[in-house]
Amino acid sequence: MAFEAFLDEVGGLGKFQILQFVLILPSLMITVCQILLENFTAAIPHHRCWVHILDNATVSDNDTGLLSPDVLLRLSIPLDSNLKPEKCHRFLHPQWQLLHLNGTFPNMTDLDTEPCVDGWVFDHSLFSSTIVTEWDFVCDHQSQKPVAQSMFMAGMLVGGFIYGHLSDRFGRKLILRCCLLQLAISGTCAAFAPTFLIYCSLRFWSGCSAVAIVANNNMLIIEWTRSQSKAVMLTLIGCTFSMGQMMLGGLAFVFREWRTLQLVVSVPFFVFFLSSRWLMESARWLIITNKPDEGLKELKKVAHRNGMKNAEATLNMEGLRATMQEELEAAQTKTTVFDLFRTPNLRKRTCLLLFVRFAVTVPLYGISMNLQHFGSNIFLFQVIFGALATIARCLALVILNYKGRRPTQMFFLFLVGLSILANTFVPQEMQTLRVTLASVGISCIAAAVTSYCVHCDELMPTLLSAKAVGLDMMVIWFAATLAPLLMTLVVYLRSLPWIIYGVCPIFSGLVVLLLPETRNMPLFDTIQDVENK
Structure with missing residues (x-):
């Protein structure tokens, strides 16, 4: 892409990118706490x-x-x-x-x-109170707990569709700031919800804003990063999510009352809303949406922060129009998400990638949101799983560079499925073995997600990358909404949800074989590039 030339001039991975990432990191971590919050606020005590x-x-x-x-x-x-x-x-x-x-x-x-x-x-020895103890969601009413979890995920599904469109139209920074304030208000109000219906409504509203916070923060990092460094940056973002898991385990251990914990992970978003004014809008988005003057202004700020003093001479309107002429002309041609399905090769890639994303997301949230299935010390499990996921993501990046995208994904996906299925047949009394298998599963899921993100980014044409990301996010939150609802199947067979969680990644590992390898291959810019591969 022509914009890459400007990134090289102003610094594609310098002081500015590091500061932008550091400013975004806390809000990403606390958003992860919001996503997994019901592990503790909806825990079922004895x-x-x-x-x-x-x-x-x-x-x-x-x-x-x-x-x-x-x-x-x-x-x-x-x-x-x-x-x-x-x-x-x-x-x-x-x-x-x-x-x-x-x-x-x-x-x-x-x-x-x-x-x-x-x-x-x-038994209040582990938790002072949860929504389960407050509204008696046990025995015949136990299905209400996964409903509460799914309401947040359903909010993310709806929010991904609405705010994804608004972000493309009004900018990443503006929508991000609005959603930070929205999550701060809805999350804080949820801590004082008098009824379960009001609680679910507020959690749904929180989910709508949480997905936009994750997506727009990611874009404000990735769209300022050169292509050669994107894999590293995606891995760092994944590690941030794992750090959020560990943080939630510590906060839940300190704050055992659900309303207090809900408040603790919601109030910081008021601070994030105020600090987000120092974030830099995506120059790529500004230029593509016919705001070249503002885009150049942002590029000059970045060049100054990265110490690129010689960049001022080339950062002008004439140079911009000459360098990005094709990209600006392409921007005039309106593309839609349906363009991902119009041609045979791209349609095949899109469908296969979405299936893999769905199949790996279901077990991810199946394990992450049901820690009590593996034992009573869920505080420690949350920290251990987060630490192991961080290590696994870094390991995946190394294997991706040496073994390729397809073998890496297949390896980790098969391990995920086998570890979950093996855990299904381990008795509850064998806690050490159960936790070990669960640790392998959650680590491999983290590695598989990292591998998928890199592979997907390299398979999609640049012209439709934003549309592909939006569709991908919708599939993520659809799978995340479905994952806790599958736990209601325990009334028919106790192990049935876990069998589904285990079979999904194994099937998706086989599907990866149908996708092309992209290691050391040039990236695709247009739909025609994909069809002529």
Whole structure:
């Protein structure tokens, strides 16, 4: 692209790009906290039915004072198959005859039970409160939890469509600033939501702005970076997401009450809104949208910050029009997302890439948003998974450069699927093995996503890259919306969601074989380049 020549003159990866990235980094990290927030604010603590003789403070000590709480619990709550108190049923009447069984366990199926008609008693040792304990989303109402998670993802799906169009029309910086303020307000209000319906509405609104914050921050970094450094910058952005995972684990460990945690990860966006005024608008976008004067002004600022003093002589309107004549003419030809499907080769690439993106996103959010499936210490899991993902992303960048795009993606995608499927058949008691397999899975997902981003960027023609990114983002958030909803399938088969999470990446690894290799290959600028490859 002709714009690359200007980037080389003003500095394609210098002091300005580093400062821009540092200014953007905190908002990206806290946005990741917002995306994965329900891991902690919607955590399900240990619970059992409320029982009169044990939990009613008005019961006289003379009635049960000679019996310990453990004994009263045994008289009131049946045991499940693991000989632990049932979570969703209690005896219809206290079973006093159980006092005389001397440690033996009777056949509970012969005793009359009933659901928890008087509510539940929750264990508050790990969390002071969550939306689950506040609105009793357990037992017959447990499907409400994945609904809450999906509302945020649904907001990201809608926001990706709306704000993606607005960003192309009004600029990356303006829409980013609006969305930072929107997320600050909606996130803060969610901390005070009086009902579940209001909470879901505010989380949906937060999701709409979160996707725009991620997308526009990424564009304000990538569109100021030369092509040779894009793979490195994409990897650094991925590492920022992993750092956000680790930060969330630490914040959730300190703030155990869900409203407080919600507030802590929302208020900083007011600060990010104020600091975003120092971000630089994309000169590439300004020039393409017939604002060359403003584009040149931004380029001169960047050249000054990068110490490129000799760039002033060539940064003028005549040089701009001469260098970017073809690009400016191409900008006059309006393109749409449908152009990705008009020609056979590009249509094939687009469909295959979108399938791979969907198949890798489903297990990514399936694991990331269901940490309790792997054990009780979810604070530590969040930090470990984030650290391992950071290492895996850097490893993927090295393998991409030596082995190519296709083999790298296939390797990591197969490992993702196999680790999830293997974990499905590991008993809950074998916590160490379960966490190990989950760590392998989340690490390989991070590496697979990094590999995909590099491959996709190299397969799409420059003329349609923005449209391809917008479509890609919609598929991401559709898959992210679907991933938590798949957990409702546990009512039919407990392992069914995890089998789906494991099969998806294995299929996508096979699909990668149908895509061309792009290592050390020239990039495509136009649709015709793709068709004539």
